[in-house]
Amino acid sequence: MRHHMIRPEFVESAPTQLSDGVIYISDRFRTALHKCCCGCGREVVTPLNPAGWSCKRDDGIVTLKPSIGNWSFPCKSHYFIIKNEVVWAKTMSARQISAVKARDARDQQVYINRCNQAKSVTELPAPSSPTDSAPSWLSILEKAIRRWLSA
């Protein structure tokens, strides 16, 4: 049975059992999870990042962008989630699906590259090395000897 409404639930991590007609949104893992709205019961994972989906929320009402195309499922269902409403889209042809897949792969690669670039910037050595301020084993030894001598 196709669903026409979906209810968001904000969770820390994914529950073991998913309910039909509920989309679980985890800010911690930046992921949303729901059972395919066609009723086939398969889990649909939508990463919430610039290469995946954006999730607009307003007082318990969510809109996911872009549409959700479950091309890898036998049902091949395709729908939008707009303000908690499941808006069914036309099933795409095999050719359209492969075009979308190629575009998604490209977006994903661009995003990964951008993340890697950002990471390499933050990984640059800090101006002062932490060993400068930390007591070295030599200074600890020196203190111990002084204490021993003054005892």
Ligand SMILES: [Zn+2]
């Ligand atoms: Zn399905």
